[in-house]
Amino acid sequence: MLLELRRLLAAYDATDFTQRQGALVTVVRVAGSAYRRPGARLFMTDDGRWTGAISGGCLEGDALRKARQAILARQPRLVTYDTMDDESSAKLGIGLGCNGVIDVLIEPLDPARPDNPLALLRGCLGLKQPVAVATVFATPQPERLPLGARLMLNASGQSFDFEPNNWLKQLAASPAEAALQAGKSAVLDLAWPTNDGLSCQVFVEVLLPPPQLFIFGGGPDVVPLVAQAKGLGWQVTVTDDCLAHLSPKRFAEADELVAVPRQEAASLVRARLQIGAGGRTAALLMSHSYNYDLAVLRQLLPTPLHYLGVMGPRNRGEKMLAELARQGETYTEAQLARLHYPVGLDLGAETPEEIALAIVAELLASFNDRDGAFLKHRASPIHERA
DSSP states (O other): OHHHHHHHHHHHHTOOTTTOOEEEEEEEEEEEOOSSOTTOEEEEETTSOEEEOSSSSSSHHHHHHHHHHHHHHTOOEEEEEETTOHHHHHHHTSOOOOOEEEEEEEEEEOTTOTTOHHHHHHTTTTOSSOEEEEEEEEOSOTTTSOTTOEEEEOTTSOBOSSOOOHHHHHHHHHHHHHHHHHTOOEEEEEEOTTOSSOEEEEEEEEEOOOOEEEEEOOOTTHHHHHHHHHHTTOEEEEEESOGGGOOTTTTTTOSEEEEOOGGGHHHHHHHHOOTTOTTOEEEEEOOOOHHHHHHHHHHHTTSOOSEEEEOSOHHHHHHHHHHHHHTTOOOOHHHHHTEESSOSOSSOOOSHHHHHHHHHHHHHHHHTTOOOOOGGGOOSOSSOOO
16 A cells, blocks of 8 residues: 555645646445455546546546545545446446445645645655554534544554544544554444444554565576565565675665675564564575575574575475574474475466566465465455455
């Protein structure tokens, strides 16, 4: 989500608001199936241009019309798309067939206002810890709790960037903290404090830091891997104990190139691990030097990485573990369970680019607690229900 948010902010910053007007469109609730999940966003301008996506292209045209109306009224609005209703789909002029109900919040953007939703969300980009953003999308008393009011909490449960609406803070602070601790977004129906049967609906989005990837080795097959990982918005560090392998020209897209002795691999990882990154950290041993990879493996197995992969055939990884055992090294079952060798999904990959794709795909599956199998064999829904 942060990568998409960066793209929206780049388009927002490039907009001349003396000539144009804009709106933010956010998916806040989905019942049933939909192409995008809650948290998907669009930035739209009144001349028909947009960045981002809330569907596979089915809803954007109508959302633009609704956004223009919201801009003219200078008021946010909630729009519901029922893709299970053939009559509703016919009105849009599209046979959607997604079998879901999608609620989107449309908010006009005023660059001069400090509570501009995109300006508020910009504050999430530089944070190194998870944050929760609670957004009101249905309210019984808009004079007290406006549509689009936001509460933003950091990992310590403290609000940041601006003073939130007191009613929202009273209602949503505790459940937003719970969502943050669980690391999962949630759609909440919160009872109004007056105990008169009223309630408001709040979407709590948990934004996680980008996944962190440490690559040990600077060979040619690392180049496409770095490019693909950066294309997904991941934080990538490439390291080797040979400075000549770390050419900035070859790894221009990497966030960091670090030459450190193999005996300091664990210190490097521990110093850079983001607090709260949880299950989105990985290291890959890709030097093609047995002795280098063995030394780094000894260093990294005790670290709190979520995923640790060794390039090469299965017997190479088994030989390393056997040698470490002979040297008296012992590891827990949990530490060994996160060790992968050979790395990557079974895609029949041959070229460096294909191998990089297989590795990145396996990492993404691991970060999302999936097995990387064919979706047609999955019995449960593709997306978790918020």
